[in-house]
Amino acid sequence: MTPERNAPSVPTATYRLQLQPAFPFAAAAAAVPYLASLGVSHLHLSPVLEAVPGSAHGYDVVDHARVREELGGEVGLRALARTAREHGLGLIADIVPNHMAMAPRHNRALWEVLREGPKSPYARWFDIDWEAQGGQLLLPVLGGPLGNVIADLRVDGDLLRYHDHLFPLREGTEDLPLPQLLDAQWYRPVWWRLARTELNYRRFFSISELIGVRVEDPEVFDATHGKILQLLEQGVLDGLRVDHPDGLADPGAYLRRLHEASGGRWTVVEKILSDGEHLPASWPVAGTTGYDALRHIDGLFADPAGAADLTAAYRRFAAPQTDRGGDWAATARRAAYGVLTHELATEVDRLTRVAHRVCSGSADPALRDRAPWALRTALQELLVRLEVYRPYTTDDAARVITEEAAAQARQAFLVAEEGGAVDVVRDLLLGRYGDDPAQVELRTRFAQTASALRAKSVEDTAFYRYVPLLSATEVGGEPEAPAVSPRDFHGYCARLQRDWPATGTVVSTHDTKRSADVRAALAVLTECPERWVELLDGVTRGEEGVPDGQLAWAAWQTVFGLGPADPARVREALLKHVREAGLYTSWTEQEPPYEEAVAAFVTEGPCGVPGERVTAFRAELEPHIRANVLGTALVQLTMPGVPDVYQGTEAEYRALVDPDNRRPASFPPADPGVKAAVTAAALRLRRRRPEVFGTSATYEALPADGPAADHCVAFARSGQVITAVTRLSLRLARAGGWRETVLALPPGRWVDTLDPEREYEGHARVAELFGQLPVALLERVRE
Template sequence: MSTHTAPSSTYRLQMRPAGGLRDAAETAPYLHRLGVGALYTAPLLAAPGSTHGYDWTDPRRVCPDLGGEEARAALAARLRALGLGLVVDIVPNHMSVAVPEANAWWWEVLRDGPGAAHARCFDIDWRRGPLELPVLPDDGDGGAAALGRLELRDGALELDGRRYPVAPGTAPEGDRSDPARVHGAQHYRLVSWRRSREAMSYRRFFDVSDLAALRVEDPWVFERVHREVLRWAEEGEVTGLRVDHPDGLADPGGYLRRLRGRFDGWIAVEKILAPGEDPPQTWPVEGTTGYDALREVCGVFIDPAGEAPLTRLAEELGAPGEPGPVEEECKRRAAMEVLAAETRRIAEVVDRVGRRDGEGGSDGEDGRGDADGRGAPDRRDAPDGPSPATVRAVAELLAAFPAYRTYLPEGEGRWAQAVRRARKRAGEPTGEGAGEGAWGGTPDAAAEVDRIDAAVRADPGGEAAVRIQQTSGMVMAKGVEDTAFYRATRFIALNEVGGDPSEFGVSVDAFHAAQARREASHPRAMTTLSTHDTKRSEDVRARLAVIAEVPDAFADLVREGTGRCGLSEPSLNLLAWQTLVGAWPISAARLRDHLLKAAREAKLATSWTDPDPAFEEEVRAWPERVMSDGRIACSVEGFVARIRAHGWSNALGQKLVQLLMPGVPDVYQGTELWDMSLVDPDNRRPVDFTAREVVLERLESGRRPPVDASGEAKMHVVRQALRLRRRRDLRGYLPLRAEGGAAGHAVAFARGPGGAVAAVATRLPVGLEAEGGWGDTVLPLPSGPGRWRDLLSGREVETPGGCRSAAPRLGDLLAQYPVALLERRE
């Protein structure tokens, strides 16, 4: 566990083109007044025109669209003057190669091949021969028509506006040379985009061929990738780093130890943890970016009694009832289809290791370069394809991991679990549609799993082990987050990054146990409720949580709506009605875009690579059909009106809990007011900070706003909690347990020396209302007499100590707000 100074809280800002850094500097005083401890930015080394920053191209300079180095330095100075820290998002796993000319390193590699100075930066298998770039449009001709448009212009090959370099001496007649002949003489080949589903000679970020993976395990590469960010840190302008996707690295632990050796600030890693999983103890970081906390916080506001009726509704409509089998099948398909190129590459490595061991020799290389990383050991012909049994075994192993990645040798237990699952599945016939010709099961596949297991255990740092571990997280993400979560839609409030839809809610006891573990092991890890990657904002999920308390009423709404204007694909239909309720009121355009993305991600009736125009037209038309149907629109509005206030209660409760629980809380841009955003790009829309400053000014004047549609009550909670964190020591965690008939509707805990701060939240508000409210339920506060003040309502609470009758009644404590933030008066 690291003990480096952590910010009291962070506030995530997306860096938008056209001056994002200058906008951030203008917003900084507002954030300081709100109570924020540090500004947390999207990547600053973004490619020009980037809307998110993860497609960076030049490690030497800040993106000019964001304002460049001058604007970055000005922001750093502004933050320092305000006493705010700066947490920067860094991307060590990959670079953008979408526009070769924009990436000097990639351009050089395309031009000079394995002998290029920067060839060692990229994870390229030069054994395959020329580097294949899957960029050609393909209408079934393998890209031949596109290649016919290739031109040689100004010393470079040009196709549809993109330029590619020409190696010296390969265009003897200059621009008069035959483009096809010149293309055939390069260190690369332009191939059909469909080729990326078959075989790839460079590792990508997931299945995104425009993002080429880096080899930061090489110290030479590490220095060049991090030089600029580390310079900012050395000058005292960066206090924390958020590390994107460490699971994609060859050696995450080694990378983080090297980073820690160069950076003495706060480090959080974007790492998805399975339930019960902790980051490896050898990682010298504060913890993760908080999806595990999101799962715990949101889960404690969900009624598990809703599981059975919502499962029945899903099955009645023809959608899956249980998410587990869907996830398993989607992971297998991700390994066998979406990431087939990565699976085949691992199988080739395994077969090569087997041949080498059988021959008693060694080629001495892993396909990632020679001794100093500058090129390939030779230019042998591309290897023969791997055996079908090996491919099947690798795919089953990748799909069998119970977590995103095992970190061998530390993660031996999870590795063994995956091997057992894969061995069983590899002996079964391949399911329909899984590509029988290439992927069909063979009697040898189970034995191949054992052979892979033996090879990995014998050399946990070898290429086979490394590539399997790098790819298992990709399979989990593409199979579960990007597919199963859009297919198993019985209750989409659970279908969140890092979530587990099979676990329907989190008990209060389980929540307290999780926070005690966090305080003991990673008390400075980040916590979050919304990010740029969440599929629904925290406030949408808070309203959806109410559905679990009124499942029968929701089922009636869905049945009526489906009968009048349902979508033909059942999983999407169920998702659509939940989305309509969760984000209502929502424009038809926003809903249309969200449903189209959901349909393509599900890959059931349409997909990104094989769209069905007729079905997509049905999806496009659905929002207008629903909203123009007066009866349906009235039913939706009436249902939302019934649950809206309960959704606000959940939203305030989960926000207060997240802000006060162990960890460093992050507030995603704009969510200090109600935010009903959906998956990106919807959640990256511009934020109206002028309107938020107006609300903040009213709160600073002493206003205690009602809980209503304005969202001012949420900012009131956020402001008071953040300002408290900034001025108080909140070490320690003490569960507080209500007593009385409604005790199960409260979640509360104390923080700080002697439990001097207490957070109290209402859960399952529909049931609480049905039971007649809090009645005689009380909340015993930390022992000993004292005087407390609720920073939200201003109410003073006396606790003489000793007997239950002296404990404050929850009905009094939560009379104005469904939450309370108590501070013991000195």
């Protein structure tokens, strides 16, 4: 029986489930009674469409028309929806419009393109440059140069086999000798290392296994969204999370089409906002997935002065070069140059070809006589100076591709006249020469390359090089300025309630490098940097076999944040750390001796006997870690926006970067603890009184008064609910505690939802308010 379609509605709270073969729809359905009792309104599902067999994440979609069979297929999804409805829950689904898996044997659309070439009806699906590489689509799948591995290629009827890879043969070519047969195909299997410079298809960042999809084409949009829209229409799904819209040709146009096709369903987008950047007001979405909220929440529990002291100590301890981890801006800039000339070299090549075609084909003399190398240099210099993910319109471009950036870019040229290429490129990007198709393509590809560059150079490189405070190196974070003042936090929340009241908020996701509880522990180090340095001096004095200072600093912080854990988890995370940093080893140029030294150091140091001192230090700070953990959770759950709770994080949840944070969760948690009680209280209150937190709600900062006022952060929602949390509790204890600090309450009688026997009226002594827990959630029960 098909569920009835519900009117578009805003969730009160969502709960993210990471579906995978080890946790299919049936497992999700079994968890529904517990999750309903927790207080959420919707389950937030990772991608549900057919993906590469065995995929643990589902973002490698191969068929948009089918629900993933490994999860239980469409029958299983509909059964989950029915079970959820029976318990008062809806479903939100993650969708992936930007890319599909480059897996021909599983991706039928791609298979047809390989077989029929650019004349295939599916060719319009993929962003392929057929004019490059002699009209063949490069497939970077071979383990070595063709001559070294040609014996491993086999013709089997009308198929070409290479180990586990399978490709269709162009009709009439199956009887040709192998070298001629390869030349006759619409594709060319090549050594995987050629992906860096020779690829002729757009991909997801620098991941060659994910090929870009052209959803800007209406027919492609319809074909790739038909099943999801059907599930929305039939009431199986209620809303959407859109993965990485910045990779699309025109995110705004795509979102407008999706909004219309979905009937205006609640939709959030995975948009990473830089400091001071705002979500485009024209986008018809509820808001972002919440990384901007994560940054503000984390920053609230970091001490600015201590963070500065910690950074100074890090520089003395690790002694990194300025642009290799010593200074944030220099490190990010160097990482950007490296990514453009290595991982994204093929994207820059294509962008340069487009720019040269525009200039050489123009009738305007101002655009002529621009050498490809000069255009490439201009594009690179402007790209590395872009401080946001991408521009969306020419007006946007004028704001973010500034004259100051252009002046700096011109300094890369020794001959001033050649530096004029910067002005030409900038004017083209700002639309000053018109809107012919070639110029639109240049602006589009610049924006798409910019988003890939930002992700790869900042989140995936610089964040692993500049490591004074690991909790600040999170998506959307500002490692150079990790702290957020209460005033700035309240200002941010007021803007959310005014402009994006139904936006998403998160503190842990499947993509966070460290879970919120690990980051909450690390934030305490900003309150005692001198003790952290003293501890490191003790555990590292005379220690041999330390690969490098930056890795050692990051490793010790990792075990402090994580607490006692399986050494294998720490080793895996830190090996990923050094490969992403790319200073001494990388994913594509691995250095076994260095990586072996890293593994040995982790085992013998942070996870060995010396690490026990770090564990003891963490235990000593546990009350202050607990204050941050509970404060982070309660703030996220009650601030403006729709909170998303990542699987398992209602209880204390310590996880590192994926795949560590994508392990199937247990329901209910084995040890729920006080955090689960706080989480459930907040979620149930939101569900019971949605008007207090919803789109028409209000947000009011409540300042405390007294000697420790700055350590109490409180706010009221619609005059009916008050959240109060302890900030920088270690500094507070050193300063003598709360003493006579009081919190004035709005009119009425207030009951503590975490302890209903406690009531307040008029004001509350903060020492009493936080007598049992470092947080409080008050509800007004009488006017």
